[in-house]
Amino acid sequence: QKMTETRFEGVLAIFLLLSFLTVNVALNIFNKYIFSGPLPIPVFVTMTHQIACFLYAFSCMAFPSFYKRSRINSSAMLCKLLIIPFGFVLSIGLNNISLMFTTLALNQLIRSLSPVTVAFTAFFIEGTRYSFAEILTLMLLTFGLSLGVATSTDFDTYGVVICLASVLGSTFQLVLTGFFLSGEEIRLQVLDILLYTAIPSSIILAPMSVGMGEMQTLTEAVEKVGLGTVVILISVGCAMAVLYNLIQIILIKYTSSVYFSVAGGFKTGVTIGMSYIFFKQAADIFSLVGIAITSIAFAIHSYLSYKKRLPTNKTKPVKEVSTSDEEQDLLLGKPSFIGGQDIPSPDLEEDMLRAKARSKRISRTC
Template sequence: KLHRVVSRWTARVQMAARSNGSLPGWLYAMVVVVLLVVCVTESVIFSVFNKYLFSGPLKASLFVTATHQVSCFLGATFVALMSPPSFYKPAKLNDRASFLKLMIIPFAFVMNIGMNNLSLQFTTLALNQLIRAFSPVAISITSFLIEGKVQSIPKLTTLIFLVAGVVMGVAASPDFDMLGFLICAGSVLGQSLGIVMTAFVMGGKTVKLHVFDVLLYASLPSLIVLLPWSYAMGEVEVLKEAIETNGTGVIVGLILAGGALAFTYNLFCTLFIKLTSSVYYGVTGGFRCAMAILISFFIFPQKITAIGIAGICVAMTAFIANSFFTLNEKLAARKRKHGSPLSAKNEHEEEDEEAQKPLLGDSVRSEDASKKVLIA
C-alpha cells in the first residue's frame, strides 16, 4: 500500500516537473521553494548538530560518522525496496569503470567528510565553514594540475576574492586553532582530489550513479577505514565515558538523530534536484555556508574581529558569485545543446541524467562534478 501511495505521488510530481500540467504552477513552485528551504535548513542544522555533538556530549567524530554511513545504507535500502522505479532504481554494477568509481568514493568520503567532522572537535563552526568555502579554489587548482582545465576570467576573479576573504577571516580569528585548521584544510584537499581523481581514473567513461546508489554501495566500504581509525584515536574509551556521563539513552538518541539527519538530507536534496536540476542546487552552497556561519555565532561561544567579519563577507560573496557564474555557464552549454535551457522538453530528456548525478562526478569534467556533490 505504501509503495502504491509513493508511486502515485511521485508520478504526479514528476509530471508537474515535466509539463506543469498535473499540478498548478503556483503549487509546483511552492513545492520547489519548500524543498529548497528544507535542504538549506537541514544543512545548517546538521552542521550545528555535529559541532554540538563533537564538542561536548560525544567527542568521537569518526565513530559517529561511521554510524551515519550505516544509517544512510539502511535508508537507501528502504528506498530501493519501497520506491517506484521512476524515483529510484538501483544501478547494475557490471563493468570495471563502475567498480573503480565505487572504490574511490569511500576513500574520498573519509578524506572529505570524516576529516571535516574530526576538525569540528578542534575548531569553531564559523572557521570550519569558512575554510570549507575554499573548496572551489582547491578544485580549480587540482583540476588544472591534473586535467589542465583553465577557469574563465569572471570565475578566476571570484576565486581570487575568495582566497583573500578566507585568508582575512582565518588570519584575524581569535579562535584560530592550528590543528583544527590543518585537519579541515585536509578535508577540503580530500574533497577536491576525490572529485578530480574520480574524473581522471574514469578516463572519459560515464558511470551514472544515483545518490542512493552511492549510499547503497559505498557506505559500508567506508567503514573499513573509519572504524579502525576511530579505534586508533581512542574513541572506544570516549564512547564508554560518554555513556557513563550522559546515559545510554541520551547517547543512542543523539546517534540516531545524526543518522536520521544524514539520510533525510540526501533524500530531500535528491527530491529538489529531481524537480529542478543539480545545477540550481549547486548555487545554494554559498547560502548554506553563510547561514551556518551566521547562526553559529548565536549558538556557540565564538569570537570575531572587524577584519574577520570583512573576510567572511568577502569570501561568502565571492563563493556565491562563483556559483552563479557556474550556473550561467551550465545553462549556456545546455542552451547550445538543446536550444532552450529551461524548456519542458529539456527537463524531460535530462530527467534521468539529473536523477543519476553521482556523488563524486560522472565524467572528465571535474568542475561539473563538484556542483553535484551532496555533502551531508
C-alpha cells in the same frame, strides 16, 4: 489550470529549498555541538551515519517508482565506487574531526576553499581555462578566506590543518576519479552511492575510530551523560543524515538542479551566520569582513559554475551509464552529498573526462 500548476511548482520548490537549507545547517550545528561537547567521537558518529544511510537506501529499493538501483556493469563504475569511500574518509571524516578543535564558522570558511583547489588542479593537470569573472571570484574568495582565518580570534592550528586536509582530500578524490575512468562518463543516483559505498566507508572508518581511542571515549560518555542520552544523540544524528539525503533527492527529482546549485551556493553563508548565533564565538571586525567577502564570492562562483554548465555546446559523452535524468548527475560536475555532508565537486572531473574523450577521438582520426 497551467498557471495553478506553475504556482504550485514554485511553492514546492521554495518549500524544498528552505527544507534543504534548514536540515543542512541544523546537521552542521548538531555535529559541532556533540563533537565539542557530550560525544567527542566524530569518526564513530560518522560511521553510524553511513550505516543509517545504507539502511535507508536499501529500504528504498522496495519502492521502484522512487528508486531503481543502478547495476554495476562496467569496470569504470566499479572503479568509481571503490574510490568514493577513500575520498569520503579523507574529506568528511577529517572535516568532522576538525570540528572538535575549531569553530563551525571557521570550519565552513576553510571548506569554502574547495573551488580554488579544484581550479588549480584542473589548470595544471588538464590546462583548463577560466573566464575573467571566474578568476576574479576565486581571487576574492582566497583573499576573504585568508583574511577571515588569519584574524579569527578562535584560530586553532590543529583544527585548521585538519580542515585544510579535508579540503585537499576532496580534490584528491576528484583527481583519482578523473585519472582512472579513462574517458568514461559515469552517472549514479544519490541512493546508488549510499547503497554501494556506505558500508566500505564504515569499514575504513572503524579502525580509525579504534585507533583514535574513541571506544574509551564512548564508554566515558555513557558514564557521564548516560546510555539513553548517547543513544538519543546518535539516533538524532542518523535521522538528520537520512532526512538530509531524502530532501536532497526530492529537491532534484521534483524541481530542477538549478535549485540545488543555488542552495549549495548560499548554505555556507547561512551556516557561518548561525554558528555565531548558537555558539559563543568572539567576532573581530576584520574576520567578519573576510567571512562576508568569502560568502559572497563563493555564492557568485557557484552561480558562474552552474551557468557554465548550461547546455549551449554540450559535449556528447563517450560512454554513458545511466538510469534516469539530472538527479544522477551529482558526481559529475555538481555538488554531491554523502551521509548528510557535502563534498564539493565542481568542474574538474568533467573537464578531465571531456579532455580524455577529445584525445581519444583525435587518436582514432589520425
